[in-house]
Amino acid sequence: MLSPQITEKIDYELTKYPADQRQAAVMSALRIVQTERGWLSQESMSEVAAYIGMPEIAVMEVASFYNMYDLAPVGKYKISVCTNISCMLRNSDEIVDHLKHKLGVEFNQVSADGKFCLKEAECMGACGGAPLMIINNHSMHEFLTPAKVDAILDELK
């Protein structure tokens, strides 16, 4: 069951669209559920489908199309690093190597303690602050150096 905290947020998103276009809120609904639960299970997607009133398959199509939805567990903190051209030119590889070494994971793996998952990401529209990473989709850290990465990770308990 979707919690009242979740449905309240989905209801707010629904106010943005005509009453007969509830499907338009599916992107937000999936985002809200994922933020609350960490990732999108089959069951979560079914619940979203039921709440919005759209076919489950259509929800899954959306969830699997967009890169920021996670259809498998990603640990407590998902760290996405952009490695696209502008970031690459400013040594995002060094940040990636540092993170891999420090967390003991390769891309798309979850660390042994279940805390961290590392993802390679495409351009985040913030290339002026390269190199950069996003934690759990919503908090961006720019102008990274290995030392700055360490300081950020130390804060994550």
Place this chain on the structure above:
Amino acid sequence: MAKQSAKSPAPVMTDPKGQTLVCLRTLSESEPAALATYLKLGGYQSLKRLVTEKTKATDIITEVKISGLRGRGGAGFPTGLKWSFMPRYFDGVKYLVCNTDEGEPGTFKDRDIIRYNPHQLIEGMAIAAYTLGARVGYNYIHGEIWQDYETFEAALKEANEAGYLGENLFGTNFSFDLYAVHGYGAYICGEETALIESIEGKKGQPRFKPPFPASYGVFGKPTNVNNTESYASIPWIMQHGGQAFADLGVANSGGTKLFSVSGHVEKPGNYEVNMGMPFAELLAMAGGVWQGRKLKAVIPGGPSTAVIPASVMETITMDYDGLSKARSSLGAGSMIVMDDSTCMVKALHRLSYFFYEESCGQCTPCREGTGWVYRVLDRIVKGQGKMEDLDLLTDISKNISGRTICALGEAAATPVISFIKHFRAEFEYYIEHGKSMVDSKAEQG
């Protein structure tokens, strides 16, 4: 009336860095995003005047045409002309969409508009809505810049409470509701019809055109789509007149432009300058090439625009004509600077992966072609390339171009063709020696 104000000289705001501030007018203020800051600069006054004086839509469109404003989303289509395509009379709701999805590598200008001057965008959209008769608007914001999405949502709330959005504005019968919506990681949603599909809660696959959004857009209704910077230029044009805006730039390129400068410069960031600024001057504003190194090449408008070698770049001006003379284009003004330590083979390899990863898969030439290009470049980078691969890459790319539903196919082809054309010797070296020419040079000291 916009025409009268056109006669008063426009106060051109410059800043110590040498920028001319139109879309980022609030930047030098202490709280740039606040409503009070925007009001202090004359914000929302143009909207109020146009709406309360019941200015004719055709007069506003004429003023936008005079301004020479061209779409800042990449294609450079004249905004005034686009507005004239919206059906005047339509029985039902018409929509207005703002494209803040920027996900083309090197593009990060619209982010600064929504986080530093959101109210100017809101006013620009409201003026467009009044002109085009749109009742509802959506600003579609790139998923990864979440904190800026929240800033924009907060600005919407402020504007609604202050009576600049909502029902019966300024006591007239003009009403406009504007909402923020977000993407969640798909470059293709920057393409306007994919973006519309995404707003409707579907996967972002571009639609066949025609019909164009002006006749069949959001929820099948007439819709006008513009880029963030295009809308954000409108309040200034209405305040100071189309001619004043045109005069900031050069022929065929009116106004200012935000250039996102990234890569190998000392001070990466956004620079809003007059159209027609020499490249060398813009590069100097961004602190020049970093670490005292030499310029090698520039991708002037995002990876969908052709790469330009340093020798050519140093002679050109930053405007639509200046870049087409250099056989590239202005694109979204996303200038990616590469110094002489850059391996062009590896740079293209990374870009080819991007287009392969982001192809929505609907058209065979794009879906298969981008994958093929990536695999060939991947084997070159791994030291297993063959000389024939270079012609093969160009050939595949030329066969994607022009055979697809949307322009991503062409965007994917352009870097391949231009990188190999300008830096062929470097690709040949890589294939022959199984390693990068740049790395080898560095090893030899």
